[in-house]
Every structure is written in C-alpha cells, then in structure tokens.
Amino acid sequence: MKQSFLFQNLLAAVVLLISLGDVHAQGKDPFRVVKPLNEHFQPLRFGEIRPTGWLKKQVTENLDGFTGRLDSLVPALITNDDIYGKQRLTRKVKSKDVGAVSDQGDWQVQFLWWNSETQSNWWDGYIRSAILTEDAHHLTRVKNYINKILATQDADGYLGIYDKELRYKFDNENGELWSKATLLRGLLAWYEYTKEPKVLRAVQRAVQNVMDNWKLNASHPFYSINPYVGGLSHGLVFTDVLENLYRLTKQRAYLDYTIFCYKDFSLQVLNEDAQYQKLLDTSLLLKGHGVHTYEHLRTVAAAYYASGNPALQVALKNFLQKIVYTTSGSGGPVGDEWIGGRKADATKRGYEYCSIHELLHSYGELLIKTGDDQYGDKIEKLFFNAAQGARHPEKSCINYLKSDNAYSLTGSLNNDTADKKQTRYKYSPVHQDAAVCCVPNAGRIAPYYIQQMWMKEGDAIVASLLGPCNLSTTINGKKLVIEEETGYPFQNKIRFKMLSAPGTVTLKIRKPAWAKKFKLSHAYRLENDYLVLRQQWKANEVIELEFFPEPRLEQDQQKAFYWSYGPLVLAHPVEAIETKGKAFPLPGFYELTYEPVNLVVYKYSNHPLNPIEGKPGSFQTLFFNPITQQDEPITLRPMGETILRQVSFDSK
Numbered sequence: 001m002k003q004s005f006l007f008q009n010l011l012a013a014v015v016l017l018i019s020l021g022d023v024h025a026q027g028k029d030p031f032r033v034v035k036p037l038n039e040h041f042q043p044l045r046f047g048e049i050r051p052t053g054w055l056k057k058q059v060t061e062n063l064d065g066f067t068g069r070l071d072s073l074v075p076a077l078i079t080n081d082d083i084y085g086k087q088r089l090t091r092k093v094k095s096k097d098v099g100a101v102s103d104q105g106d107w108q109v110q111f112l113w114w115n116s117e118t119q120s121n122w123w124d125g126y127i128r129s130a131i132l133t134e135d136a137h138h139l140t141r142v143k144n145y146i147n148k149i150l151a152t153q154d155a156d157g158y159l160g161i162y163d164k165e166l167r168y169k170f171d172n173e174n175g176e177l178w179s180k181a182t183l184l185r186g187l188l189a190w191y192e193y194t195k196e197p198k199v200l201r202a203v204q205r206a207v208q209n210v211m212d213n214w215k216l217n218a219s220h221p222f223y224s225i226n227p228y229v230g231g232l233s234h235g236l237v238f239t240d241v242l243e244n245l246y247r248l249t250k251q252r253a254y255l256d257y258t259i260f261c262y263k264d265f266s267l268q269v270l271n272e273d274a275q276y277q278k279l280l281d282t283s284l285l286l287k288g289h290g291v292h293t294y295e296h297l298r299t300v301a302a303a304y305y306a307s308g309n310p311a312l313q314v315a316l317k318n319f320l321q322k323i324v325y326t327t328s329g330s331g332g333p334v335g336d337e338w339i340g341g342r343k344a345d346a347t348k349r350g351y352e353y354c355s356i357h358e359l360l361h362s363y364g365e366l367l368i369k370t371g372d373d374q375y376g377d378k379i380e381k382l383f384f385n386a387a388q389g390a391r392h393p394e395k396s397c398i399n400y401l402k403s404d405n406a407y408s409l410t411g412s413l414n415n416d417t418a419d420k421k422q423t424r425y426k427y428s429p430v431h432q433d434a435a436v437c438c439v440p441n442a443g444r445i446a447p448y449y450i451q452q453m454w455m456k457e458g459d460a461i462v463a464s465l466l467g468p469c470n471l472s473t474t475i476n477g478k479k480l481v482i483e484e485e486t487g488y489p490f491q492n493k494i495r496f497k498m499l500s501a502p503g504t505v506t507l508k509i510r511k512p513a514w515a516k517k518f519k520l521s522h523a524y525r526l527e528n529d530y531l532v533l534r535q536q537w538k539a540n541e542v543i544e545l546e547f548f549p550e551p552r553l554e555q556d557q558q559k560a561f562y563w564s565y566g567p568l569v570l571a572h573p574v575e576a577i578e579t580k581g582k583a584f585p586l587p588g589f590y591e592l593t594y595e596p597v598n599l600v601v602y603k604y605s606n607h608p609l610n611p612i613e614g615k616p617g618s619f620q621t622l623f624f625n626p627i628t629q630q631d632e633p634i635t636l637r638p639m640g641e642t643i644l645r646q647v648s649f650d651s652k
C-alpha cells in the first residue's frame with residue numbers, strides 16, 4: 001500500500017472542522033448516542049463453518065502456496081523482524097527493510113509500521129486457513145505463534161510495536177492502532193476456535209490499555225500534523241476488534257469507543273473519504289487511498305449502529321452510493337492505488353487486491369447488521385469474480401492490481417507506458433517491488449467469505465452466502481449439523497443435508513436477486529428474498545434447491561455492456577504468451593507476466609448467448625470485430641478462470 005501523496009485538500013479539511021463546529025453548536029451532534037440498534041444477524045464462532053468442495057481446495061492451495069509459505073518467501077519482513085517483541089520501534093530506529101524496493105531513496109519513519117501489517121494480516125489469513133482445514137502441521141505453527149505473541153504483552157496490557165517512550169505520543173503518521181487491529185483480529189479468530197480464556201483476556205487487556213492511554217472523548221488518537229497518513233487512518237478499523245469484543249462480551253464500553261474513534265477521525269484534518277462531513281456532500285466523489293476508503297465503510301456502519309444516530313445513517317447511505325460509482329462490473333472497487341475522484345472503468349481503472357478483500361469484509365459487516373440480502377449478492381459478485389479473477393487459476397500468485405478488461409499483464413495497466421515505474425499489473429507470490437500487502441490479504445479473503453456463509457437470526461439459522469461447506473453449531477440448545485453440498489456458483493443445485501436432528505428450527509436461505517426461477521423440495525415462504533422453511537427436521541433429511549439462471553446483459557459505470565450468468569460475470573478469454581520472471585528460492589514460486597497473442601478488442605453487437613454443451617458457465621455468441629468490421633463468434637467463460645480477458649464491451 002505504498003502511497004504517493006497526490007492531493008492537497010487542507011482547505012477542505014479546515015472547512016470541515018468549521019462546519020462540524022456548527023453542527024455541534026446547533027445541538028445536532030452526529031456522534032451522540034440516540035438509540036443503539038441491534039444487529040439483525042448474529043455471526044457464528046469462527047470454525048463453526050468449514051469449507052468443502054472447491055472452497056476447501058482453494059484454502060488448501062493457499063496453505064500449500066503463498067499463505068503457508070510467505071515467511072519463507074520474504075523472511076526479512078516476517079521471520080527476521082520481531083516488531084511486536086524484541087525489535088519494537090524506538091527513537092533510534094531510523095530505517096528498516098519494509099518490503100518494498102524503494103524508488104524514492106530513504107524510507108521515512110512513517111512507514112516503519114509496515115512489517116506489522118504484513119505479518120499480522122498474513123497471520124490472520126494463516127490462522128483462519130489452518131482452522132478451516134484442521135491441518136495438524138499448520139495448527140501447530142499457529143499455536144506456537146500465538147504463544148510467542150502473547151508472551152510479548154507488557155504488564156500493563158500493551159501489545160504493539162512501540163517502546164515505552166514512543167507509544168501513544170504521536171503528532172504524525174503512526175501504526176499504533178493499525179498494528180493492533182491486524183494482530184488482534186487474528187487472535188480473536190483463534191480464541192473463537194479454541195475458546196482459550198487466556199487469549200480473550202490478552203485481547204481485552206490490550207484494548208483496555210488503548211482506552212486507558214487514549215481516553216474516551218478526551219484524547220485525539222487520529223491527530224496528525226500531516227493530513228497524508230497511512231497507518232494512522234488504517235487504524236480506524238481498530239473498530240473491527242471493538243465490535244468483535246462487544247459481540248463476545250456485551251460490554252457497552254467497546255461500542256462507545258467505536259463511536260469515539262469515528263468521531264475523532266472525522267474531526268481531524270486528514271485526506272480521507274470516510275470523514276463524516278465529506279460523506280454528507282453527495283457531489284464529492286471518492287478520491288482517497290482505495291483500501292482505506294473501502295475498509296472505513298464498516299466503521300461508519302459500526303458507529304451508526306452503536307449510536308442509532310440518524311445523521312450517521314445519512315452518511316452511511318451516501319457512502320454506499322459513492323462506492324457504487326467506483327465499482328466495476330466484476331464488483332472490483334477501483335483505486336490504483338488512489339481512487340482519484342473518478343468512476344470505475346473496465347479498461348482504464350485497476351483495483352487492488354487489498355481493496356477487494358476490505359470491501360468484502362465491509363459488506364459482510366453490513367450483511368450482519370442489516371440482514372439485507374443485497375449485501376450477500378455484492379459479496380458473492382466480488383468474491384467469485386473480481387477476487388477469483390485476480391488470483392492465478394493454476395499457480396500460487398496474484399495480481400496486486402487488475403482491471404476487468406486485462407489486455408496485458410506486464411506490470412503496467414493495459415500497456416499504458418505513462419507510468420514507467422508501475423509493476424503491480426502482473427502475477428507474483430509477494431509483489432515485493434511494490435509492497436507485500438495484497439498477498440497476505442489474498443490469504444484472508446476466502447476465510448472471510450466462509451465465515452459468513454451461515455449466520456443466526458435469533459433462533460433461526462440462515463444460509464447467508466452460498467457454496468460448499470459444513471455447518472456445525474448449536475441452536476435452541478441442540479446440535480445442528482448441516483452439510484451444504486454444491487458446486488455453486490459453477491453449478492446451481494444445492495443440497496442441504498441435516499446431519500443431526502435439531503427438532504423444530506427455522507431455516508432461511510438467501511435467494512440471490514438474480515434467481516428469478518428456482519425449485520425447492522420443501523414448503524417455504526418468501527420473506528425479503530429469503531426462503532423461509534420451518535418444520536421439525538429429521539436426521540438425514542435433504543433439502544434440494546435449484547436455481548435456473550438466464551444470461552443477463554448488464555451495464556457498468558461507463559455504460560459498457562457485460563454479461564452475467566447467475567453470480568458469475570463472463571469474460572472473453574484473450575489468448576496469451578506467458579513469461580516467467582523473477583524466481584524465488586522456494587521451488588515452484590515465480591512471477592509471471594502475460595502478453596496477448598493477437599489482441600482484438602471486440603464491441604457489443606446485440607446477439608444472444610448460446611450455452612456450450614457440457615461446460616457450465618460457458619457460452620458462444622457474436623461480437624463485432626472493429627478490424628475486420630464483421631461480427632465474429634467468440635466464447636465467454638466465468639471471468640474468475642481467466643488471465644487476460646475482455647469483460648466489458650462498448651457498443652459498435
């Protein structure tokens with residue numbers, strides 16, 4: 001997440017402060033607790049949902065690949081930097097290897113938190129993947145790591161990356177909250193799985209240490225003399241930890257601190273899209289560093305639910321609409337790395353893997369809070385298309401940046417030669433020439449999808465995201481085990497098999513918005529696009545659901561056309577020549593670039609899709625070739641399986 005600071009909007013930020021002052025004077029404090037809202041769904045404990053089928057295969061491949069071996073691929077950033085322990089940052093540390101080959105000479109002190117992000121985001125994905133696959137080797141490694149990190153906790157509860165003279169005393173960029181947010185998310189996943197009280201206690205003590213040092217409504221954790229910040233504003237998602245702790249302990253103090261974090265963040269002079277006053281201005285397009293913006297979405301939602309303040313409801317609504325403008329056909333949220341006040345564009349705008357993950361996580365939190373099925377559709381689109389489409393279909397490597405229309409992947413965006421230093425549009429298992437941020441997040445996204453496939457709604461169980469998995473939980477005091485057998489989204493039949501006899505339980509299944517035609521084996525009623533089944537369930541009872549999707553012609557933000565089929569976005573694969581780049585000391589790991597064999601950028605010419613026999617999700621159709629001036633037959637495939645491709649087509 002390397003930043004080049006492009007924007008000067010100090011003035012706008014000052015105006016923001018003045019107008020916020022007005023708001024307070026009028027007694028309309030947007031951060032005041034009015035009536036806290038209950039979350040609609042209750043997430044399950046991590047580990048209660050286990051992947052099967054293609055989802056398990058993907059998590060296993062990640063563990064065998066970049067997720068399981070990142071520490072060997074970049075030992076300087078992980079193994080050799082004990083940043084939470086013996087090598088905490090002190091005034092004496094002037095520079096260190098933070099994982100990017102510098103193009104600007106010396107690294108400034110502000111970036112020195114970087115290895116904490118690399119390590120903790122990597123561990124978060126690793127911990128969750130090890131739990132999901134129950135792999136003994138990986139679980140042992142995780143256990144050793146947890147014990148090692150818990151041993152770094154100071155007597156006062158401090159867990160973090162700064163020594164005593166630096167911590168909580170900043171007037172500029174820092175990673176105090178961000179290094180904790182990334183670390184504690186992983187620790188909480190481990191606690192939910194193991195139920196070891198010492199892990200929860202350690203997290204609570206670490207959070208209490210923050211609340212003791214940065215007092216509620218009497219301190220400024222987000223103050224910076226420099227409005228261009230990275231780690232400092234990433235630190236806003238410390239609210240992930242606060243919300244999770246609230247769900248586990250029901251202690252209101254965590255929600256009050258959530259509101260305080262968002263309030264202080266909004267009051268400071270920062271170049272960040274998610275500040276309250278900027279969200280009120282619907283004419284202001286998103287322009288900040290993409291990954292910040294998309295992760296901050298869930299903090300705004302958290303502050304709204306914690307306060308129930310209608311002013312924050314407006315801010316959240318506006319924020320969601322602004323994100324619609326920057327979302328490409330595949331669901332990918334643009335920002336390369338900056339959103340730059342411009343809309344999504346299939347050819348001219350890239351999206352970062354970090355942003356794909358962070359937006360998925362934010363939509364997941366909105367699904368929990370609202371129960372609104374539209375977030376399920378958004379998550380499925382993002383995960384099955386943008387995320388799969390930026391992950392190599394066979395090798396263990398990803399694109400740092402990718403666009404929906406990917407005509408070449410040699411470092412730059414579709415052979416744009418303007419930015420000579422751009423290296424992110426290629427496949428790598430690390431991307432060390434930019435930053436090792438996206439690869440750790442590529443190991444987190446599947447576990448985050450999986451953990452939200454089932455939720456509770458009081459005494460009902462909800463299939464909230466679809467795909468192959470096993471659920472094992474308790475409901476009404478009884479064991480509930482359901483096997484969800486399916487090849488979804490590549491096939492559209494789902495079998496829910498009751499492996500226990502839970503008695504009378506309400507089962508809700510999210511019906512995707514595109515599923516106009518479907519068949520269900522049991523009696524149901526439709527409630528806000530959820531299929532609701534309530535009866536006494538027998539062990540081994542099977543519920544069969546089948547969707548019958550039709551190809552759908554859709555338009556992206558530039559009004560270009562693309563085809564969808566079920567939750568899948570379709571692409572015309574472009575034949576490519578592969579070149580092996582940098583190799584790594586581990587066998588089988590290298591960078592890959594791709595150039596087209598014979599690129600034709602087709603145009604849409606109004607022909608229907610014909611399914612190809614025996615290849616689900618594959619179609620033949622005619623598109624217009626502007627070189628030959630003829631309509632030509634081309635094949636469309638799920639974009640998640642493609643490397644070079646055309647997704648979006650202008651009219652002829």
Ligand SMILES: [Zn+2]
Pocket residue numbers: 001352353354355400437438439
């Ligand atoms: Zn990244």
